[in-house]
Amino acid sequence: MKELEDYYWFPPVLRNFQTEFIGFVVDKFNVYDVFIQHLKTIKLSRLPLTDLCSGSGEPAISILRKSNCFSRLKLTDKFPSALNITDNNISYEVQSTDVLDLEFKTGTYYTMFNAFHHFTDEEKLKITQNIQESGASAFIVEILEPTFFCLLKVFFTTTLGSLVLTPFIRPFSLKRLFFTYILPINIITITFDGMVSVLKSRSVNQYQDLFANNEHAINIVQLKNGLSPLIVIQIIGAK
Numbered sequence: 001m002k003e004l005e006d007y008y009w010f011p012p013v014l015r016n017f018q019t020e021f022i023g024f025v026v027d028k029f030n031v032y033d034v035f036i037q038h039l040k041t042i043k044l045s046r047l048p049l050t051d052l053c054s055g056s057g058e059p060a061i062s063i064l065r066k067s068n069c070f071s072r073l074k075l076t077d078k079f080p081s082a083l084n085i086t087d088n089n090i091s092y093e094v095q096s097t098d099v100l101d102l103e104f105k106t107g108t109y110y111t112m113f114n115a116f117h118h119f120t121d122e123e124k125l126k127i128t129q130n131i132q133e134s135g136a137s138a139f140i141v142e143i144l145e146p147t148f149f150c151l152l153k154v155f156f157t158t159t160l161g162s163l164v165l166t167p168f169i170r171p172f173s174l175k176r177l178f179f180t181y182i183l184p185i186n187i188i189t190i191t192f193d194g195m196v197s198v199l200k201s202r203s204v205n206q207y208q209d210l211f212a213n214n215e216h217a218i219n220i221v222q223l224k225n226g227l228s229p230l231i232v233i234q235i236i237g238a239k
Contacts, residue, residue: 001200003193005079006118015079016056017176017186018193021162022114023058024169026143032059032113034225035141035232036067048108050074052099053115054092057083060111061090070109076102084171099127104134106237112140116233117201121210128235132216135237142231144201151198153227158191204231 005015026032047070051060054075064073072089076097083092100123104110110131116124131138144150166180179186202210204222211218211233219234 001196003118003196004189005193012079013175014179014186014189016081017173017179018190019055019081020169021165021190023056024165025157025161026114027058027062029228031143031225031228032063032141032230033066034223035139035230036063038221038223038232039063039067039069039139044069044109046071048072048074050076050108050110052097052102052110052112053077053118054081055115056081057085057090057092059113063111064090102130104131104136106135108136110136110138112138114141114143116140116142117144117197124210128211128214128218131235132237137237138235140233140235142201142233143228144198145203145229145231146198146201146206150201151195154194154198155191158194159187162187162190207231207233
């Protein structure tokens with residue numbers, strides 16, 4: 001199964017509505033604050049940050065500003081958004097960036113937030129191997145687990161949450177209101193993708209099994225965060 005937003009034929013306007021909704025939720029409810037605190041416990045060189053599968057730009061933008069761990073941020077995505085960014089330390093790569101074909105480089109950290117589950121296990125291993133062989137380092141953070149509680153949480157967030165929160169999402173869009181309240185395609189697609197994402201997600205133990213035979217260091221930790229624990233996969237370059 002694939003999320004609708006991963007298909008080329010999926011309307012860009014609906015894809016943007018999805019990524020903007022997710023970005024709004026994780027920002028307003030401080031879902032990634034515990035990861036920011038985790039970053040501050042690690043000795044990191046203050047290097048640039050390249051975010052993968054960035055979508056609306058959140059949470060990478062907030063993490064750059066709140067953590068003070070990185071010098072600047074470059075956002076990338078297979079389906080890049082046309083964000084109006086006024087911060088000189090933040091840029092969005094206008095060209096499509098496919099993580100599976102990306103040439104990773106040293107001298108920058110890589111992050112991926114709530115997108116690793118979009119890839120098959122074989123693709124996850126390929127991404128990890130490419131990062132390590134390049135000598136780069138990365139943090140992959142997931143907020144989903146394959147549990148019934150997570151399924152319920154995502155279902156209510158994408159249905160009732162969409163109905164309540166949509167008017168407050170920026171940039172304001174009459175189309176967003178129309179496709180949420182008049183013709184609720186937006187709610188249907190967000191909910192469908194949310195359910196598929198939970199079903200494709202992995203637990204900490206499953207990630208540990210997946211990377212059990214990896215030759216180089218991969219640190220996997222679960223950070224407690226109320227009803228939204230995070231799984232952090234820290235990939236350390238081999239060079």
